[in-house]
Amino acid sequence: MTQTAESGTTGTGSAVTDGITEVTSHERLRDLIGAPMPLAAGKERSALHELDRQWLAASPFCLVATAGADGTCDVSPKGDPPGFTLVIDDHTIAIPERPGNRRADGFHNILDNPHVGLIYLIPGRGDTLRINGRARLVSDAPFFDRMVVKGHRPQFALLVSIEQIFYHCSKAFLRSTLWEPGTWQPDLLPSRARITKQVQRTELTLDELEQRYGPDYARHLYG
Numbered sequence: 001m002t003q004t005a006e007s008g009t010t011g012t013g014s015a016v017t018d019g020i021t022e023v024t025s026h027e028r029l030r031d032l033i034g035a036p037m038p039l040a041a042g043k044e045r046s047a048l049h050e051l052d053r054q055w056l057a058a059s060p061f062c063l064v065a066t067a068g069a070d071g072t073c074d075v076s077p078k079g080d081p082p083g084f085t086l087v088i089d090d091h092t093i094a095i096p097e098r099p100g101n102r103r104a105d106g107f108h109n110i111l112d113n114p115h116v117g118l119i120y121l122i123p124g125r126g127d128t129l130r131i132n133g134r135a136r137l138v139s140d141a142p143f144f145d146r147m148v149v150k151g152h153r154p155q156f157a158l159l160v161s162i163e164q165i166f167y168h169c170s171k172a173f174l175r176s177t178l179w180e181p182g183t184w185q186p187d188l189l190p191s192r193a194r195i196t197k198q199v200q201r202t203e204l205t206l207d208e209l210e211q212r213y214g215p216d217y218a219r220h221l222y223g
Contacts, residue, residue: 012025012027012028013025013026013027013028013029013031014028043166043167044164044165044166045164045165045166046091046162046163046164046165047090047091047162047165048087048090048091048093048162048165052129052165053087055120055122055129056083056085056087056093056120056129057082057083058082058083058122059082059083059085059120059121059122059129060079060080060081060082060084060122060123061077061078061079061120061121061123062077062078062079062085062095062118062119062120062121063075063076063077063078063118063119063121064076064077064078064095064106064116064117064118064158065116065117065118065119066105066106066109066110066113066115066116066135067109067113067115068108068109068112068113069112069113072109073109074105074106074109075106076105076106078095080096080098080149081149084096084147084149085120086143086146086147088143088159091161091162092159092160092161092162093131093159093160093162094138094141094143094147094157094158094159094160095157095158095160096144096147096149096154096157097154097155097156097157097158098149098152098154098221098222099152099220099221099222099223107137107158110135110136110137110158111137114134114135114136115132115133115134115135116132116133116134116135116158116160117130117131117132118130118131118132118133118160119168123179124179125170125173125179126169126170126171126172126173126174126179127167127168127169127170128167128168129165129166129167129168130164130165130166130167130168131160131162131164131165132162132163132164132165133160133161133162133163133164134160134161134163135158135159135160135161136158136159136161137156137157137158137159138156138157138159139155139156140156141157141159144157149222150221150222151222152222152223191210191213192209192213193206193209193210193212193213193214194206194209196209196213197209
């Protein structure tokens, strides 16, 4: 593979390998995307506003991004009835853990590297609430009794100390038309059972997988 410095207006901050131009400096990145607008540059806060609390009370879904000690990353979805994220105080929130596949990739990451990034969605809304901070895994706390759903008290929770909080614009949702039902094509791809049979090692039959991921699946959300 041949690598050469890219020629251009900046002269630095880029490299070309086999025709692929890579951005290699913060300066070159800023040259490409420009300076942030004042409204975007100044939107970060470190404490919850009352409107943030209302957003968390209305949100049934978030994405949790983590990175391990070696830099490998994971993004895990978390969902529950609206308000599942508990506000402890202006600088702290808690996310209950429900029964899952037990891989716990993100939780293992947090034990090595506490930094987390959260994105909270509200169905039909294009804007999102983003929270960055440091997380701890807690196996019990007085507030666990406030996170019971359908009789299920979480075995542990993610306790996040907020460092940054801000709202993100809706351009990604508008471009993707994610919330427009007319664009939805859930049957465009094979069922989860058929995908599992083709890409994962399993001794289960297709019929057994269809049963596992079919109507019975929702009966085991909390146990």
